[in-house]
Amino acid sequence: MSSHSSEDFDEEVFGPLLSISESSLVELAAKIQADTPQTNGPPSPESSTGRLVRRIAGSYNLVHIIELGPDFKLVVRVPATGWGDGLTPTAAQAIESQVTTMRLISAKTSIPIPQVYAFDTTTDNTIGAPYICTSFVPGRSLATAWFDTTVPMPLQDRRLRTLKGLAGCLAQLAQFNFPKIGSIHANGNGGLVIGPCYDWEEKEDGRVSINSSGPYDTAAAYMHDHFVATDEEGVWDRAATMVTKAAMRFLPIRNSEGFALSVPDFDSQNILVDDSGNISGIIDWDLVQTVPRCVGYSCYPGWITRDWDPLVYGGPDEELENSPEELEGYRRFYDQALGDAMQRSGDWEFTRKSHIWEAIWIAALKRVNRLEICCKLVQEATGDKDGARGIMYDLGSGEGDWPNLEKEIEAFLSQG
Structure with a gap:
């Protein structure tokens, strides 16, 4: 067995889940294989012949890769909420929604996502924890490739092959349109309903839980519950709140057109490719939900918009970073590729400026990212590459020329 030992992982987050035995995982996987015709694997072996190939810790899941025979593997994902006070009805509903959405995408598109073979939201099973069992998706993470x-x-x-392939995949999500912002659930009669939005909550002791809100009929209602204003907490917070609120007015949100699916973490670590750049899988669909169309599936992949989220961008001098010029070139290529795949119609209209719309959306929802995104927006709107932070400081101090800056932001966001 080449799995990692439990001491390699965060015990505060995963607790007793780290003690799930190899034998119980193999037994569970063998039973699922025997009970699931679509596995297309060999006849189910005795559990003693299977093995745990690898245990991987993500931020919110333990991922177990289990080999049951030559060239046949299954994946058992156990959420960090699968123990203690993380075991709530809300956490169970989030799992059910994820499974429903993944099965919908698998049934209606050719996007290479893991196939869900079985799941359990309770602890009443062989491994004593909630899980989702899926097909194994080959390939390597684009984060390294x-x-x-x-x-x-x-x-x-x-x-370029990877970007073109992704555009072809994501264009297929254009067929889905939903009446609310929230998560997708089965209604028991073969149909779908929109349920609450789910969010991770990290507690001070390291444990993880899931909370819920909504669903929402409008983006304004969603933002009312999720935007954290920080007007009174200091110079920088006041400035960032002013700029974010001003920018939000220009988000091209049209509630009457419905809402779109979004890949919940559309970044390079969740894209699997082969050595020729072909897409072999898109993974990690935790807490997938619907969103305003301008920040949905037609947005650029996260790793080609890093320059618009300065908190995570290392800069052009970093070894594993693209320069802003390179990123802009990849955005132009992806924009054209998605336009080709969507026949220049539908939500493709949002793609060209989606890095800006998404940055504003992130700034509104994530206070930790807000200031740096606002500095970037002020820099682009004013053309002042070096003075944006000074402009923000003056603004928060009450000494800046806010009417003029507001006009510059409006002009920048309104330009064709």
Whole structure:
């Protein structure tokens, strides 16, 4: 067995889940394989012949890769909420929604996502914890492949093939339209309903839980519950709140057109590729939900918009970062590729400026990212590459020329 030991992982987050035994995981996987015709695997082996190939800790899941025979693997994902006070009806409903959404995407598109074979929201099973069992998706993470120059195919060719492939995948989500912002649930009669939005909550002791809100008929109602204003907490917070609120007015949100699906974490670590840059899988659909169409599936992938979220962007001098010019070039390519895939129609109208719309959306929802995104927005709106922070400081101090800055932000966001 080549799995990691429990001491490699955060015991505060995963607790007793780290003690789930290899034998119980193999037994569960063998039973699922025997009970699930669509596994297309060999006849179910005795559990003693299977093995736990690898245990991986994500932020909110333990991922177990289990081999049951030659070239046949299953994946058992156990959420960090699967023990103690994380075991709530809300956490169970979030799992059910994820499964419903993944099965919907699998049934209606050819997007290569893991196939859900079985799930359980309770602890009444072989491993004593909630889980989702899916197919194993081969490939390597794009987080490493994007900068890997050791494979024979030229790096730029692989990158462009990956972006074109992703555009073809995501364009298929155009067929879905939903009446509310929230999560997708089965209604028991073969139909779908929109339920609450689910969010992770990290407690001070390291444990993880899931809370819920909504669903919401409008983006304004959603933002009313999720935007944290910080007007009175200091110079920087006051400035960031003013700029964010001003920018939010220009988000191209049209509630009457419904809401779209969004890949919940559309970043390179969740894209799997082969050595030629072909997409083999899109993984990690935790807490997938519907969103305003301008920040939905037609947005750019996260790793080509890093320059618009300065808190995470290392800068062009970092070894594993693209320069802003390179990122802009990849955005132009992706915009055209998605336009080709969508026949220049529908939500493609949002793609060209989606890095800006998404940055504003992030600033509104995540206080920790807000100031740096606002500085970036002020920099672009004013053309002042070096003075944006000074402008923000003056604004928060009550000494800045807010009417003029507001006009510059409006002009920047309104330009074609």
